[in-house]
Amino acid sequence: MPGPSKDAKFPLEGYNRLCFLKNIVTRPNIIVGDYTYYDDFEDVHNFEKNVKYHFDFIGDKLIIGKFCMIASGVTFIMNGANHPMDGITAYPFYIFGNGWEKATPQPGELPYKGDTVIDNDVWIGSNATIMPGVHIGDGAIIATNSTVTKDVAPYSIVGGNPAEVLRKRFSEKKIKELLEMQWWNWELDKITDNLAFLTQKTDED
Known part of the structure; x- marks a missing residue:
């Protein structure tokens, strides 16, 4: 069979410090596509520890596509980190009980930005932070130590805190062509047969 098994840990x-991520995640609200890998300097099981404030009762999901590359120390901040901000204070009295539970927000009162979605063939550099509800498009690159607070367009390179677009990887014409191609959905045999095409310097013509 060409290529490694998608079911290999x-x-x-x-x-054992690089894994195919879908084969080690245990939370049902983290969904990962085939061949996406996570590389950790210490232990690949740190990945789920770095998905922060991900509470079942909130219901948000972290969705990661195929063939993504996630470096050590990448952190995903989920919607459970949000506090109500319309009052005089944002302090979460209700979580401590003992009479303070009467300040518990009603459903819909906590800020909620939806699922965090990472599309396909996305490279996220070490120690980057992805904030709640962000959508990172196909083929994007997130620079090391970046904090991503808003959506990232396909095939964009972003960096900084907050992350801003540094440049597009290709022309708009080429990006359109690549998005229509969706190589990550090809059969594995076709991917294997076209490795030279997929990895060579891109012809913009």
């Missing part, structure tokens, strides 16, 4: 023999 550790596709590099003898190296």
Whole structure:
């Protein structure tokens, strides 16, 4: 069979600090596509520890597509981190009980920005932080140490805190062509047969 098995936890023999992520996640509200990998300096199980404030009762999902590359220390902040901000204070009295639970927000009163979605073939550099509800488009690159607070268009390179677009990877014409191609949905045999095409310097013509 061409290529590594998509069901392998550790596709590099003898190296257990890089995993195919979908094969190690345990939370049902984290959904990961085939061949997306996570590389951690210490332990790949840190990934779920770095998905912060992800509470079942809120219902938001972290959705990651196929063939993504996620470096060590990447953190996803989910909607459970949000506090109501319309009152005099944003302090969450209600979580401490003992009479303070009467300040519990009603459904819909907490800020909610929806699911966090990472499309396909996205590279996220080490120690980047992705904020709640962000959508990162196909082929985007997130620079090391960036804090992503808003959506990232396909095939954009972003960096900084807050992250801003540094440049597009290709022309708009080429990006349209690549989005229509959707190579990540090809059969594995076709991907294997076209590795030279997929990895060579892109012809803009």
